[in-house]
Amino acid sequence: MIKDITIGQYFPGKSPVHRLDARLKILLTIAFIVxxxxxxxxxxxxxxxxxxxxxxxxxxxxxxxMWKSIKPIFIIIIITALLNLFFVHTGTPxxxxxxxxxxxxxxxxxxxxxxxxxxxxxxxxxxxxxxxPIDLTDAIERLLSPLKKIKxxxxxxxxxxxxxxxxxxxxxxxTDKITCAQKARGAxxxxxxxxxxxxxxxxxxxxxxxxxxxxxxxxxxxxxxxCYHGGEGRTRMKQLRFKLIDLWGTLYLTCFFAGVIxxxxxxx
Amino acid sequence: xxxxxxxxxxxSYVNEFEEPPVKNTVLKGIDxxxxxxxxxxxxxxxxxxxxxxxxxxxxINLPEKGEVSVAGLDTINEENLLPIRKRVGMVFQNPDNQxxxxxxxxxxAFALENLGVEPSEIRRRVDEALKTVGxxxxxxxxxxxxSGGQKQRVAIAGVLAMxxxxxxxxxxxxxLDPKGRSEVMKTIKMxxxxxxxxxxxxxxxxxxxxxxxxxxxxxxxEKIMDxxxxxxxxxxxxxxxxxxxxxxxxxxxxxxxKQGYDISSEIITEDECVQALYELLKEQTxx
Numbered sequence: 001m002i003k004d005i006t007i008g009q010y011f012p013g014k015s016p017v018h019r020l021d022a023r024l025k026i027l028l029t030i031a032f033i034v035x036x037x038x039x040x041x042x043x044x045x046x047x048x049x050x051x052x053x054x055x056x057x058x059x060x061x062x063x064x065x066m067w068k069s070i071k072p073i074f075i076i077i078i079i080t081a082l083l084n085l086f087f088v089h090t091g092t093p094x095x096x097x098x099x100x101x102x103x104x105x106x107x108x109x110x111x112x113x114x115x116x117x118x119x120x121x122x123x124x125x126x127x128x129x130x131x132x133p134i135d136l137t138d139a140i141e142r143l144l145s146p147l148k149k150i151k152x153x154x155x156x157x158x159x160x161x162x163x164x165x166x167x168x169x170x171x172x173x174x175t176d177k178i179t180c181a182q183k184a185r186g187a188x189x190x191x192x193x194x195x196x197x198x199x200x201x202x203x204x205x206x207x208x209x210x211x212x213x214x215x216x217x218x219x220x221x222x223x224x225x226x227c228y229h230g231g232e233g234r235t236r237m238k239q240l241r242f243k244l245i246d247l248w249g250t251l252y253l254t255c256f257f258a259g260v261i262x263x264x265x266x267x268x
Numbered sequence: 269x270x271x272x273x274x275x276x277x278x279x280s281y282v283n284e285f286e287e288p289p290v291k292n293t294v295l296k297g298i299d300x301x302x303x304x305x306x307x308x309x310x311x312x313x314x315x316x317x318x319x320x321x322x323x324x325x326x327x328i329n330l331p332e333k334g335e336v337s338v339a340g341l342d343t344i345n346e347e348n349l350l351p352i353r354k355r356v357g358m359v360f361q362n363p364d365n366q367x368x369x370x371x372x373x374x375x376x377a378f379a380l381e382n383l384g385v386e387p388s389e390i391r392r393r394v395d396e397a398l399k400t401v402g403x404x405x406x407x408x409x410x411x412x413x414x415s416g417g418q419k420q421r422v423a424i425a426g427v428l429a430m431x432x433x434x435x436x437x438x439x440x441x442x443x444l445d446p447k448g449r450s451e452v453m454k455t456i457k458m459x460x461x462x463x464x465x466x467x468x469x470x471x472x473x474x475x476x477x478x479x480x481x482x483x484x485x486x487x488x489x490e491k492i493m494d495x496x497x498x499x500x501x502x503x504x505x506x507x508x509x510x511x512x513x514x515x516x517x518x519x520x521x522x523x524x525x526k527q528g529y530d531i532s533s534e535i536i537t538e539d540e541c542v543q544a545l546y547e548l549l550k551e552q553t554x555x
Binding site: 133134162163165166169170173214215218219221222223224225226227228229233234235236237238239 | 326328350353354357358360362364365366367368369370371373374377378379380381382383384385386387390391394410411412426427430
């Protein structure tokens with residue numbers, strides 16, 4: 001059962017969004033974030049909403065999954081909305097009582113901020129939903145490779161990420177085994193106060209820790225046996241190549257980006 | 269000179285956490301020569317130094333005294349490190365701890381990527397290695413969803429992709445179920461017979477060792493026996509005194525032999541045993 005977990009939140013598919021080059025997808029996501037932030041009024045933001053919505057439809061990610069990624073930050077959205085609602089005092093007031101003052105400008109800013117945050121979350125989640133973790137690490141390694149010049153250990157970082165991803169299922173399985181073993185020895189993990197239950201985790205965490213060190217040591221040895229000697233002179237089996245679809249993807253975002261700029265400048 | 273040449277090899281682990289540091293000598297002067305294309309099994313009970321010996325072959329452990337060379341390359345010379353590891357692949361006991369990537373084919377490609385092989389050539393060799401071990405249709409799978417035997421075959425493919433002349437396997441079947449064990453053994457034997465890969469198999473399953481061309485028995489860091497399986501296993505009492513078993517069929521033959529029956533003690537396979545027993549019975553009833 002525990003074996004079936006999906007690593008990260010990748011949702012496999014064959015949509016055009018999935019097929020984009022991972023490097024380009026990261027760059028486009030950054031451009032998308034910039035686009036959301038330079039849109040300084042509702043009209044500009046509408047373009048952002050349009051982009052997010054259309055991309056979401058193209059990617060064929062189920063609405064339920066998207067909801068899952070918005071849910072955890074719901075509280076932040078509400079706080080942002082309330083703060084803007086109560087502390088923006090410019091514009092004509094709708095309602096005034098003692099120190100509470102709600103103005104039309106305040107309502108507008110609150111809505112604007114909420115929409116912007118939701119777009120931001122949906123847009124960036126699309127990146128992780130449509131790109132497998134391994135492609136993502138690969139892309140990050142390649143995008144950051146210029147940093148090698150200033151001695152940033154890009155390859156090592158990417159390798160660490162890959163290995164961490166690789167070992168998530170192994171360690172989960174092991175946690176399962178250790179939990180069972182401790183339960184068989186009479187460990188009680190389901191009852192008691194929160195503090196007590198947290199304490200009951202110690203007999204699970206310590207063996208897990210020890211065994212992950214053992215894993216690490218053996219893996220290092222196995223890697224050495226397979227001629228691993230750092231990132232120097234390494235080649236990759238899968239060459240990332242830009243395809244026609246990547247050009248379309250870029251054009252698609254560029255159109256919306258241009259739209260935002262035009263609206264910012266001319267529709268005041 | 270033979271392909272793998274080990275002469276007067278001594279090796280010890282030093283525990284530096286103790287005061288004064290404790291030195292534990294594991295190998296005490298081993299001489300061993302392995303020719304190209306041989307299938308050698310190394311036997312020994314736990315702590316006999318057999319794994320340490322294996323790690324000396326591909327320059328993970330460097331000899332303290334004596335010398336180890338592979339295809340004429342001395343392991344002590346650091347420049348020979350990659351050429352040696354490229355020639356001698358190594359497979360370990362726990363398949364989980366030797367798979368690096370999250371996709372089978374990426375893992376098989378790992379060694380070749382490290383060696384800086386051209387992408388198109390990597391693709392070709394990865395496909396070939398996966399086909400050889402019969403895991404080609406699983407190339408896009410996640411390793412953690414495979415069975416133990418399958419994982420171990422992926423690990424073998426990962427080594428095989430380097431096109432090594434020799435593969436050292438350190439108890440590759442110890443963590444597998446009988447089905448996985450026979451899958452792996454079949455693969456190992458096929459590599460030896462069809463591809464001419466030199467195999468050094470470290471094991472404590474006597475039935476596996478019996479399939480080798482030659483068996484080397486190690487005890488207390490010293491080589492005790494080095495002969496064809498028949499000759500090694502026929503010395504049932506010596507094997508027992510070393511804390512080792514012999515194949516079940518050899519045990520039966522030895523027992524009968526000691527009871528005074530006319531049966532050869534050099535029996536190591538089931539077929540041989542059946543044949544010998546059949547003849548023995550025929551003789552008995554004929555009388």
